Amino acid sequence: METPPHSDSQSKTDSPDETSAFDEVIISHKSWLKSVLGLGALEAKMWVTSSAQLLALMCGVIFLLLTTWLLLISTAAAIAWSYGFSLVGILLSATLMTFVSAAVLLYLVGITLKNMNFTRTLDAIIPTEEE
Known part of the structure; x- marks a missing residue:
């Protein structure tokens, strides 16, 4: 063999x-x-x-x-206080201003998160079958 x-x-x-x-x-x-x-x-x-x-x-x-x-809110409150506005009105205005500012920032965060879309990169690397 x-x-x-x-x-x-x-x-x-x-x-x-x-x-x-x-x-x-x-x-x-x-x-x-x-x-x-x-x-x-x-x-x-x-x-x-x-x-x-x-x-x-x-x-x-x-x-x-x-x-x-x-400090800007405090300065505005001090100026309002010197012109005779009530303390409660000043505090409510400052709270409302802070709340509106936070809402605007939250809206901008939402827009930024929507724009952080990685599907374009994934589609460039791994194209879907529809393309």
């Missing part, structure tokens, strides 16, 4: 030059992939650090804007 040819017989027929060239290609591709992945990891690290810094700065901006808004 004859034995079927094994893969060992194939490797014996390959020349050492072909094997070493193939090994060099594998090593160079591994090196290239490692450098690309390292660059991607470095970019991600820089992005996360920048995002954390941006978040901290935005918290500071929000705090200052909130303080400014409250």
Whole structure:
């Protein structure tokens, strides 16, 4: 009985030059992939650090804007008080102004959330069968 040819017989027929060239290609591709992945990891690290810094700065901006808004309401209340408006009327007006401002901001948040639609990106990457 004859034995079927094994893969060992194939490797014996390959020349050492072909094997070493193939090994060099594998090593160079591994090196290239490692450098690309390292660059991607470095970019991600820089992005996360920048995002954390941006978040901290935005918290500071929000705090200052909130303080400014409250000072504007307080200034308007003090001016109204100096002109003889009732304290209850001033407080109700300030509450109504704050409520309307919050409603406007909530409306803007809703519009922004509607515009944050990733379906265009998904359709570009994975087109639906209707297209």
